[in-house]
Amino acid sequence: MSADNTGELANIRVLVEIDGPVATLTLNRPDKRNAINMAMWASIEAHVSALTANRDIRVLVVRGEGDHFCAGADISELTNGPGGEYARINWAAEEALVNFPGPTIAVIRGNCVGGGVSIATACDIRISADDALFGITPAKLGIVYPTNALERAVRVIGGSAAKHLMFTGELIQSERALRIGLVDEVHSVTALNNRVDELVALLVERSALTQVATKAMIDEVVREGKVKPKTTLYWETEMDKSGEVREGVAAFLAKRPVRWPWKRS
16 A cells, blocks of 8 residues: 555545455544544445445444544534434434444454444444443433434343443443443454454355344344244245255255355345
8 A cells, every 4th residue: 555545544534445245344533542523423324335235245344443443422523412413423324334234243442432332332243352441421421322322232231231331431341341241252452353354254154144134033033022924934035045055055065165145135
């Protein structure tokens, strides 16, 4: 990469890199610990919507440039509160992440606070370095938390832990975040990227149909308490016509790499 290109990228606050079926979205404001302004929220929504429309993208990785994941929303933009147009754009960005159909992974280092936690909990899997600090801090600013982010936090860590973090605004270390279910794995800073690469490679090896169907059904269980019969019928029909099972069994018996035929619509 040339020095000129490096300089240009430094001015782009949300970067997307595509490597085959894997997209990586990077919050690129390291001088502000990747605090997110309204333009960045809008960029997140636009990028993730474009990746959702790309049938070749199977896995989305979300991370922060440098030593931090995201220190939260840029406070300088919240002097009049987080409502109105800001709230609409913020909400759309997080929901775009939630609704990406394939597996999403938040890779967390350093600060993961406020809006950073909202982004992380909008992802399916959260992998943390042992240097990470987590906090949900509306009580420090007198903010009533957006309901979509609040609901996700409760679903992920439960009502008691969500109340504790939101009442106090305390920052917690990765060990406690793992204990309450805010993250799924914790690794040393030096081991983090290798573990993420390993996990991404494993996800790409597996059936996209299984992953997309499972994500849709689990999300429905979380929202509705069960998988609706029409959802079951849809995915059973998709499985039958896709050829995924035939290919999976054939590859297993032949001891050859599998060539999954299904792509999401």
